[in-house]
Amino acid sequence: MSQTLALPRSLELPGGGRLPRIGSVDAVALEARAAELAKRSIKRESKVFALELAIRMMDLTTLEGADTPGKVRALCTKAMYPDPGDASVPHVAAVCIYPSLVPVARRALKGSSVKVASVATAFPSGQAPLEVKLADVRAAVEAGADEIDMVIDRGAFLSGRIGHVHEEVVAVKDACGDAHLKVILETGELGTYDAVRKASLVAIAGGADFIKTSTGKVSPAATLPVTLCMLEVIRDVHDETGLVIGMKPAGGIRTAKQAVQYLCVLHETLGPEWLTPDLFRFGASSLLNDVLLQLRKQRTGIYRSPDEFTLD
Amino acid sequence: MGAVEKQQRTLATAGTWEYAPSIESREIVTFEDRYGLFIGGEEVAPRSRSWFTTVSPSTEEPLAEIAQAGAKDVARAVDAAREGFDAWSTWKPSERAKVLFRIARILQERARELAVAESLDGGKPIKESRDVDLPLAAAHFFYYAGWADKLEYAFPGRRPRPLGVAAQIVPWNFPLLMLAWKIAPALACGNTVVLKPAETTPLTALLFADVCRQAQVPPGVVNIVTGDGSTGAHLVRNGGVDKVAFTGSTEVGKAIQRELAGRDVPLTLELGGKAANIVFDDCALDQAVEGIVNGIYFNQGHVCCAGSRLLVQESIHDQLVRKLKRRMSTLRVGDPLDKNTDIGAINSKAQLDRIVELVESGTEEGAEVYQPPCRLPEKGWWFAPTIFTNVAQSHRIAQEEIFGPVLSVLTFRTPDEAVEKANNTMYGLSAGIWTEKGSRILWMADRLRAGVVWGNTFNRFDPASPFGGYKESGFGREGGRHGLEAYLRFE
Numbered sequence: 001m002s003q004t005l006a007l008p009r010s011l012e013l014p015g016g017g018r019l020p021r022i023g024s025v026d027a028v029a030l031e032a033r034a035a036e037l038a039k040r041s042i043k044r045e046s047k048v049f050a051l052e053l054a055i056r057m058m059d060l061t062t063l064e065g066a067d068t069p070g071k072v073r074a075l076c077t078k079a080m081y082p083d084p085g086d087a088s089v090p091h092v093a094a095v096c097i098y099p100s101l102v103p104v105a106r107r108a109l110k111g112s113s114v115k116v117a118s119v120a121t122a123f124p125s126g127q128a129p130l131e132v133k134l135a136d137v138r139a140a141v142e143a144g145a146d147e148i149d150m151v152i153d154r155g156a157f158l159s160g161r162i163g164h165v166h167e168e169v170v171a172v173k174d175a176c177g178d179a180h181l182k183v184i185l186e187t188g189e190l191g192t193y194d195a196v197r198k199a200s201l202v203a204i205a206g207g208a209d210f211i212k213t214s215t216g217k218v219s220p221a222a223t224l225p226v227t228l229c230m231l232e233v234i235r236d237v238h239d240e241t242g243l244v245i246g247m248k249p250a251g252g253i254r255t256a257k258q259a260v261q262y263l264c265v266l267h268e269t270l271g272p273e274w275l276t277p278d279l280f281r282f283g284a285s286s287l288l289n290d291v292l293l294q295l296r297k298q299r300t301g302i303y304r305s306p307d308e309f310t311l312d
Numbered sequence: 313m314g315a316v317e318k319q320q321r322t323l324a325t326a327g328t329w330e331y332a333p334s335i336e337s338r339e340i341v342t343f344e345d346r347y348g349l350f351i352g353g354e355e356v357a358p359r360s361r362s363w364f365t366t367v368s369p370s371t372e373e374p375l376a377e378i379a380q381a382g383a384k385d386v387a388r389a390v391d392a393a394r395e396g397f398d399a400w401s402t403w404k405p406s407e408r409a410k411v412l413f414r415i416a417r418i419l420q421e422r423a424r425e426l427a428v429a430e431s432l433d434g435g436k437p438i439k440e441s442r443d444v445d446l447p448l449a450a451a452h453f454f455y456y457a458g459w460a461d462k463l464e465y466a467f468p469g470r471r472p473r474p475l476g477v478a479a480q481i482v483p484w485n486f487p488l489l490m491l492a493w494k495i496a497p498a499l500a501c502g503n504t505v506v507l508k509p510a511e512t513t514p515l516t517a518l519l520f521a522d523v524c525r526q527a528q529v530p531p532g533v534v535n536i537v538t539g540d541g542s543t544g545a546h547l548v549r550n551g552g553v554d555k556v557a558f559t560g561s562t563e564v565g566k567a568i569q570r571e572l573a574g575r576d577v578p579l580t581l582e583l584g585g586k587a588a589n590i591v592f593d594d595c596a597l598d599q600a601v602e603g604i605v606n607g608i609y610f611n612q613g614h615v616c617c618a619g620s621r622l623l624v625q626e627s628i629h630d631q632l633v634r635k636l637k638r639r640m641s642t643l644r645v646g647d648p649l650d651k652n653t654d655i656g657a658i659n660s661k662a663q664l665d666r667i668v669e670l671v672e673s674g675t676e677e678g679a680e681v682y683q684p685p686c687r688l689p690e691k692g693w694w695f696a697p698t699i700f701t702n703v704a705q706s707h708r709i710a711q712e713e714i715f716g717p718v719l720s721v722l723t724f725r726t727p728d729e730a731v732e733k734a735n736n737t738m739y740g741l742s743a744g745i746w747t748e749k750g751s752r753i754l755w756m757a758d759r760l761r762a763g764v765v766w767g768n769t770f771n772r773f774d775p776a777s778p779f780g781g782y783k784e785s786g787f788g789r790e791g792g793r794h795g796l797e798a799y800l801r802f803e
Binding site: 023024025026028029030032033039040041042043044045046047049050209232239243244263267268272273274275276278 | 322
């Protein structure tokens with residue numbers, strides 16, 4: 001019969017309902033379904049819709065040791081005006097940066113509705129004491145981050161200390177205050193879809209607003225099947241509790257074609273209600289220009305030179 | 313640290329994202345106005361002098377005139393096959409293999425053309441003809457090409473010899489794929505064939521005649537006679553055939569069996585089915601839902617091994633049905649040539665009438681019917697994906713083969729009960745089992761009287777895997793080494 005989650009008390013979901021059973025995932029069939037959805041043929045106006053949506057859903061990201069205020073300011077400009085030559089192109093959802101650069105981004109984005117998302121909790125490994133992680137989160141929030149992208153402690157998860165992972169998410173959520181919490185599972189380190197499903201439920205039980213695949217520092221990062229797997233968890237949670245959780249695939253999504261495939265998976269798994277930046281984000285650093293190139297192709301019928309699109 | 317207060321987000325009203333039509337071009341295929349019979353390596357006019365029209369079930373548009381072969385035409389084809397056999401059976405087996413390899417390669421090269429033709433003439437979605445029918449048809453020729461010069465190894469010490477002229481009758485649900493299932497092993501074993509395609513779907517078989525010419529198949533080795541059921545009857549009655557292979561309805565299968573009684577002609581029958589798809593409560597639910605959908609809505613449910621009876625463990629019935637209904641609402645019904653179409657047209661008016669009749673019986677007998685909202689095209693023959701809940705074994709929809717996109721849901725409580733219900737049918741072609749427990753799959757497979765049992769998947773085919781039925785689903789196996797045996801005698 002259905003399994004129950006081995007977790008400490010506090011498992012009751014904030015929505016009042018109970019978690020769906022953990023259940024299991026069949027890897028072969030999951031990958032086959034993702035591959036089938038990837039074959040959807042999206043053309044003309046439906047493609048324009050998808051490309052614009054992908055821009056509005058994008059967390060434009062830079063997470064390098066070499067990030068500087070200058071680099072982040074440039075990224076913020078790109079976020080607000082992705083295509084300076086075409087005012088009809090929407091701005092992206094957010095910029096995603098390290099906590100130390102949040103003040104820079106905050107200033108650069110002043111007056112725009114582009115959000116500031118900051119990674120925190122000893123990103124990307126998550127291997128630090130809880131107090132350090134919480135201080136990291138609080139600093140980012142105080143500096144003006146609207147959204148916090150935390151990492152789970154994969155070491156704890158893989159050694160079976162699920163309760164520990166859950167408690168950390170709860171504590172981080174508490175430290176976030178009004179900031180939205182995205183919980184990064186780092187699916188590339190979890191090994192199986194069953195583990196991804198379990199980690200998704202633990203993150204949601206702990207208070208995640210979004211669940212996110214990857215840091216971008218581990219390969220494989222986001223894949224279509226792992227995203228489908230997490231979307232199915234979100235669907236089960238919504239069915240059983242009414243909670244509405246968002247999804248963010250991150251890392252490895254570089255082409256407009258891939259982005260459209262993710263949107264098809266989203267559309268046909270959770271329905272059109274989820275086609276909004278409030279509930280779905282792409283974490284990407286190099287995706288934007290390919291989407292712009294394809295969008296211009298749809299509008300003008302011509303593939304322009306990549307040099308026509310700004311590199312920031 | 314307790315549970316955190318959380319602002320409850322609510323969903324905005326649904327926007328829509330309509331996929332723009334993405335139509336596969338039909339320019340790639342040209343049909344003649346008229347097709348004669350393919351006998352002795354050339355196209356000949358029917359001596360019957362009668363013709364019929366094949367139409368596209370999605371638009372009712374006429375596609376071509378097709379010869380209606382009478383008794384004399386069939387006799388002529390059998391004679392040609394006999395003449396062809398005298399040479400072909402003496403060919404070096406490795407040379408026969410080359411011919412089969414050439415056919416396989418040409419099928420791959422002309423895959424797009426043949427896929428479009430299949431979807432136009434039969435109504436199936438292009439994504440299926442493109443991704444399933446054509447690759448599998450080519451794979452069958454490749455596979456049996458490999459056996460052609462290794463028959464002595466397949467049956468060590470038994471001196472395999474070809475039978476002679478094989479009469480082969482194929483159905484309309486997988487016209488080219490069933491042709492491949494029939495012709496590839498027959499030719500590999502050194503036989504020649506007279507093949508009769510289904511009345512409503514003759515076009516890909518006639519295009520295959522051209523593939524044979526391209527592949528330099530010697531005259532008389534492959535002969536194709538088109539027509540209705542009477543053509544098939546002439547073929548079975550013809551005294552010159554050494555073997556009969558039939559895929560189609562149980563009713564016609566039984567008639568063929570009666571016809572052949574007392575004649576020394578080996579027979580293989582691949583007939584109807586009413587497969588149980590058995591879902592246990594420990595399965596991967598979302599993937600089981602995909603498997604159920606694939607099991608019954610693949611090819612509009614025009615599949616003899618379709619998982620048309622869903623047996624679900626009672627404890628997860630409501631959850632599973634809810635998931636299933638939601639998934640059904642994402643199925644896209646429409647133009648078979650649209651690359652995003654999931655469910656195409658019903659193959660013929662006659663088939664549509666039969667589906668409608670059985671579905672009405674289901675409602676009358678008290679089962680609960682559900683169809684997701686979907687717009688069906690005005691022209692052509694269509695049926696929305698349908699699910700019946702509250703079905704009992706004694707309902708007609710749980711017993712009779714509907715051969716359409718209609719699923720009947722029944723429940724069970726224990727594995728023993730699942731086996732009992734699954735086997736409680738006159739058919740026995742296939743079954744599916746969904747559970748996380750490998751040991752339970754094996755335990756069930758031992759007890760299910762079905763020719764094919766799928767574990768955590770459904771409708772998977774491979775040329776190396778034998779396929780065939782128990783009970784009224786027929787006898788004999790196609791595919792794999794077993795499939796050779798039907799076309800050989802042993803000295």
